[in-house]
Amino acid sequence: MRTLYQFHGGVHPPTNKTQSTRTPIAPAPLPGKLVIPFHQHVGNMARPLVKAGDRVLKGQLIGMPEDGVSSAVHASTSGTISSIGMEVVAHASGLPDLCAILIPDGKEEWVTHTGMDYRAAASADVRLALRLAGVVGLGGAVFPSDQKLRSGKHKIKSLVLNGAECEPYITCDDMLMRERATEIIRGAEIMRFMLDAEEVLIGIEDNKPEAIAAMRQAAAASDDKMEVIVVPTIYPSGGAKQLMRILTGIEVATGVRSTEKGLQCFNVATALGIYRALRFGEPMLSRIVTVTGNVRNAQNFEVLIGTPVNELVALADPLPDTNLYIMGGPMMGVPLPSAQVSVVKATNCIIAASDKLFPPPPPALPCIRCTRCADVCPADLQPQELFWFAQSKNFGKAQEYSLFDCIECGACNYVCPSHIPLVQYYRFAKSEIRALEHEQTAADLARERYEFRQSRIERDKQERAEKLAQKEMAARQPAATPEAAPDNSAQSHIQAAAERAREQAATARPKNIDALTPQQQAEIAEIEARRAKAREMAHPDAGRPKE
C-alpha cells in the first residue's frame, strides 16, 4: 500500500458527475460547418497553409507551427475551406481570432498517414512528429506535448498520469479511461520511454471505480512499471502540482519546474493523443467533450475540433431556460461569448447554465478577514491579502504574496461567506501585471534604441569633423611635385575602372553552358538568331556587328 500525501486546503463541492456517465461516449455527427481556430494552444499561432476555396482532406495540415512553442492545426474532416478570417472563438474575452471555416463534404476522406516506430526513431524526430500532429495537453492548459517530452538534464523518476478529474460535472476523462484504457496505457508507455522515467503513476479519484478497474486491468498487461493509485476525492486534486504532491509527497516550489524534482505530469487524454499520433499517424482531430448541466441527455461526445457549440449542445437536448454556456467546469470554467463559437482542443466540457441551476450569487459583502479562503487554498496562499492588494491595484505587493502561484481553482470563491468574486480579482491583477511588464520591456527596448541612435549620430558627426580636419591639413601642406603625386583625378579613376571591366569581360565565361540538352541548345540557337536579326534591323548598313 502506497502512502498518500495531502496538499493544503481543498473543498468538496457536489460532484454532479453521474448525469453524464450513464451512456457511453457517442460520436457527434458531422456538423454543417467547422470553425477551426489557428491558435488553440499555448505559444505562437500556427501559420495558415490553406486559402479560401481549397479542398482539404481529413487530417491535412492547415496550420504550420511557428517557431518556438507552437503546435499544428489540421482539417478535422474532408471538405472545402470556405474562408479564412476573424471569428469569435471560445475565449473569455469574446474577441475574434484567425479561423478557417471548413464546409465538410461528408466523405471523411483521410489524407495518407502512417505511424512510426518511436523506439527506433530519434527523440527529436518523434517530438517533431508530435508537433506536426498538433498534440497538446488536453487537461486544460493545451501546452504542446512535444515540449514536455524532451528528456533534459534532469532525470525523470516518476511520470504522473493525471486521471483525477476533480472538477464537478466533467466526466470526459472518466469515460475515456473506462472505454479506452489500453490505448491510454500504450500512450503512457511511449511517454515513459521518451522521458526515460522509472515508473508511471496514474492518479484517479476514488469516485470513478469503473475507470480505476479498467485502468488497473490495462496497466497490469503492460511491461512497464505502472501503478494505478486511487486518490481521495477532493477539489482540486487534479491540479498538476496538487496531484504530484498527493502521489509523491514532493512539493514543487515557486519558480521551480517539476522536472527539476524528477516529475512530469500528463493528462490521460493526452496519452491517448500521443499514442494515436505515433501508432497511426493520426493528428489530434477530435476530443471527448462532456455536455451537461441544464440538458435532458447529459452525455460525453467525441467531437471534431471546430464543431460549433450550438450544434454540439443540441445533441444533448438543452432545456429552454438555458441562458449561458460555460466552457470547463463550474469552478474554473469561463462563460462562452456566444453559442456559435467552436469546440477547441481545450474544450473538455460544455455546461448549459440557467439561473435555476447556477443562481446568481447574492450581493457581495465586505471582506471580514475570516481567512476561510486561506484555509482552503491549495497553493497555500493568503487569498484575503491578495484580494486586498488586487482591489487597491497594489500589484507589487500582490506579487510579493506570490499571486502567480494562484491556479485560479476557485476554492476561495466557493467558501467566501461574503460572496466576493475573488478569482476575478486575481485574474485582473495577473493580466494587469503582465501588461505592465510588457510595457516595461517595450520602454527598455525603446530607450536602448534611442540611446544607440544618439551615440551613432554623435559618432558620425565626430568622424565627419575628423575627415574635414584631415582634408584641411592636406590642403594647407605645400603640394608635392606633380610627377611624384599619384594621379588622383576623376578621369584616371574612370579609365582604370573601364580597363578593369574590359579585362573581366575578356576572362569571364558565361555560366551554365556546359552539358546542355539538345532542346536547350536549340533554344539558345533560336535566341541568338533572333538577336542577330534584331541587330541587322537596327544597323542595316553595318555588315557584321562588331564583337
Place this chain on the structure above:
Amino acid sequence: MLTALLVMSGIALVLGAVLGFSAIKFRVEGNPLVDKIDAILPQIQCGQCGYPGCRPYAEAIAAGEADINRCPPGGEEGIRKLADLLGVEFKPFGGGTVQKPKAVAFIDENLCIGCTLCTQACPVDAIAGAAKQMHTIIAPVCTGCELCVAPCPVNCISMVVIEEKITTWKWKYPVYPLAPVK
C-alpha cells in the same frame, strides 16, 4: 592658545583632504535623479513635452526647468509616479493635451518614394529603407511617436491604432453588486 589653533587647523586640513579625495574618488557621473525619472517616462521619444526625447525631458525635470505634466503618453499614472518620486503635488494635464490610444506608424508602400526623411526623423530606428528604395516600419519596435508623419513629402505614413487582440486582452476590474449597508 597656539596649541589649540594648531590642533584645530590640523583637523581642518585632514578633513579637507579626506573630503577632497572622496569628491574625486566617489564622484557620481550625472544626476542619479535623472535615471530615476527616465525610468518612469514611457520612452516613446515623441517630443510632445517640448524636449527632443525622454532623457532630455528627464534632465529638465531634474534641473527644475520643466513641469511633470508634459508627457501625454505616460498618462496621469505617469504624472502620479513622478509626483511621488519628486515629492511634489500631482498636477493634471494642461488644456489641449489629448491622450491617444497606442498606435504604430504604417507606410503605404505604393506611395513611398524613398526619400529617407522619415528614417532620419525616427528616434528609435524603427524604419527600414534606403534612398530611392521603398521604406517600411519595423512595427514591433515602433513607439508610435508620430515624428515620421510630418516630414513625409507624399503623406504616405499614417498611424494605425493597435487593436486589442486575444493575446493582449486583459481581464477587467471586477464589477458586481454589493449588499446595501443597513
